[in-house]
Amino acid sequence: MNQFWKRTGWVGMAVLGLLASLALQLALGSACAVVSAFIAGIRGGMQGLGEDALMELVTNATLEGAVWGVLAYHIVSLPVFGLWYYFGCGRKKIVNPLRVIRAKTFVVILVMALGMCLFANGIVLAEEFLLPALFQQYMELMDQAGFGVNPLTVIASILVAPIGEEILCRGIIFHYAGKATEGMSNRRAAFWIANVVQALLFGIMHGNITQGAYAFVLGLALGYLRFRYDSLYASILAHFLVNFLSNFIMGFLVIPENMFGAVILLVLGAVIIAAAAFISGKDRAQD
Helix, strand or coil, rough: CCCHHHHHHHHHHHHHHHHHHHHHHHHHHHHHHHHHHHHHHHHHCCCCCCCCHHHHHHHHHHHHHHHHHHHHHHHHHHHHHHHHHHHHHHHHHHCCCCHCCCCHHHHHHHHHHHHHHHHHHHHHHHHHHHHHHHHHHHHHHHHCCCCCCHHHHHHHHHHHHHHHHHHHHHHHHHHHHHHHHCCCHHHHHHHHHHHHHHHHHHHHHCCCHHHHHHHHHHHEEEEEEECCCCCCCCHHHHHHHHHHHHHHHHHEEECCCCHHHHHHHHHHHHHHEEEEEEEEHHHCCCC
16 A cells, blocks of 8 residues: 555656646746737837727737747746756766767667657648548647747747756656656566656647647657667657657658558658667667
8 A cells, every 4th residue: 555655656746747847838828928918018009009900919919929938938947847857856967968879879869750750740640631620720729839930939849848848758757657667576567657657748748639649659759768778868869850850851741641641651650660669779789
């Protein structure tokens, strides 16, 4: 019974990491939206705009402020979760990234990142035809957030998010999930239970079903890399490459926009991920 409550407590700590992220996103997003709307309202009033024009100006400013909130969250999350990870998860020793990311390792991670991109795009494409209403909601959400278009969201998703999200999910949350499975006789099962927990919370953190679905799958692969190379550098690099490829490379991919194309992406992505995982095992075995 004591073991049960101990494991439950560690899972609770993992969930606390998710709640802290959601609270920080809400606080900074709301603050930036309110400030942006307030400034726009003052400017509109000084310009003598009519009620309709002023309302449109404030609405647009609110949406733009929310985009600033995304960037603010990713920046603020770095010291917040970085300090939490360092002091709350065993004061990890900082090592030279080049000791972890060698030439072969970089190639393996790049290949796996490509597979993750293909699989994620396959999920979205399949949803477009199987769940069109949900897909439409997702596209509207992406448009409002300016993903792939607004420079702020591009900077946030490529340069900043991979660090903060990996520290939180593959660092803090994975640490506590691992504590919850500590002592299990089957170490492989213990790893995968902890990995599923952190990937599930990573998916929930994205706040919508579509992103949550592919974030869960990507979270499993990122957690595997974190475990395989025993370093956040590996998952941070993979996360960076996934976001970079998604923003700048995947748009040039020529795939039929139908369920057949979705199946191609899902199968090809899964095969590439599996192959990269197999090679990564050989890569570590030679250390």
